[in-house]
Amino acid sequence: MIKNKTTIQDKLSKEIRTANETRGLWYYMLVKHAGKYGLDEEEFARGAIRKLGNLYRKNYPDTDSISQFMGAFMNDQTVKQFHAELVSLTDDEAIVHFHYCPMCGAWTNLTDDEKKISMICDCAMDVDRGVFDLYEHIGFKLVRAIGAGDDVCELHFVKK
Amino acid sequence: MIKNEPKKYIGNYEVDAIRDAYENRGRWYYYLVREGLEKGLPLQFARDAMFEAGQYLGKKRFSNVKTPQEFADEFMTHAVKTVNEGEVAAVTDDEFIAEVHYCPLVNAWRKLTDDEEFMAQICDACMCMDRGIADAIGWEMDLRGTLADGHDRCTMCFKK
DSSP states (O other): OOOOOOOOOOHHHHHHHHHHHHHHHHHHHHHHHHHHTTOOHHHHHHHHHHHHHHHHGGGSOSOSOHHHHHHHHSOHHHHHHHTEEEEEEOSSEEEEEESOOHHHHHHHHHOSOHHHHHHHHHHHTHHHHHHHHTOSSEEEEEEEOGGGTOSSEEEEEEEO | OOOOOOOSSTTOHHHHHHHHHHHHHHHHHHHHHHHHHHTTOOTHHHHHHHHHHHHHHHHHHHTTOOSHHHHHHHHOOHHHHHTSOEEEEEEOSSEEEEEEOOOHHHHHHHTTOOOHHHHHHHHHHHTHHHHHHHHHTTOEEEEOOOTTTTOSSEEEEEEO
């Protein structure tokens, strides 16, 4: 059972949340209709979002340092949109929890099919995997996901 | 030649932050649409997706709307007025005309391609969301020019 409840309610965060929920709606519908037109939904979504992640590499610093990377990753909007919490940080690994996902917030209003939500959530996380395709010494692993029914999204940033 | 420069709220932290979220949504849309086209789908897949997204939003937000003034009141959110520099151009007994003077989606797309014809096409497909909103309550949306096709504003006429 997916649990996904927002607790940050300032005006700007709500406006941006609406924008992100709408992004989730568009993504959901584009994947659904690509499927209706005969493509494999997962392959289609992963193809698009991984490339987008590659583009987003440029939003982050050229560094091998996990702590420097986290400084850029944990920006104001990520913290507020995903209720993001830096759970631990060492030279070799950072662990972040997301306590809310606005995209998942949209999907649970669109379908009861939690298996489908889990799939499109994991494909959407290819936006992060795509960033780390282009880091030589920092890797990324999604260990838990709200969209898969877990309490939080747990993201590991590790030395590679 | 596309003209799409912000004229208001430049440097306003809140509006800039929401514009960034819209640009992000625009890049997700662009990459998903392009992936579909590269895999051989007609652009109609995106038009169908956005139309259904609009029908969903239309039912959710506009189902109690009876008059063009009520439509305008619901459509012209704080975000549309500021982020999109939107304004109510006209309200009559039969129609509501909205004008939008800046589009963060087009701004995002221009950083990804120089192909203005393609941008006009994916913009028109995106506007199927507004057509879908109108359709959800039995209305129509007549698009009378867009920033992406070289006009100085997007003009949407919602008609009963």
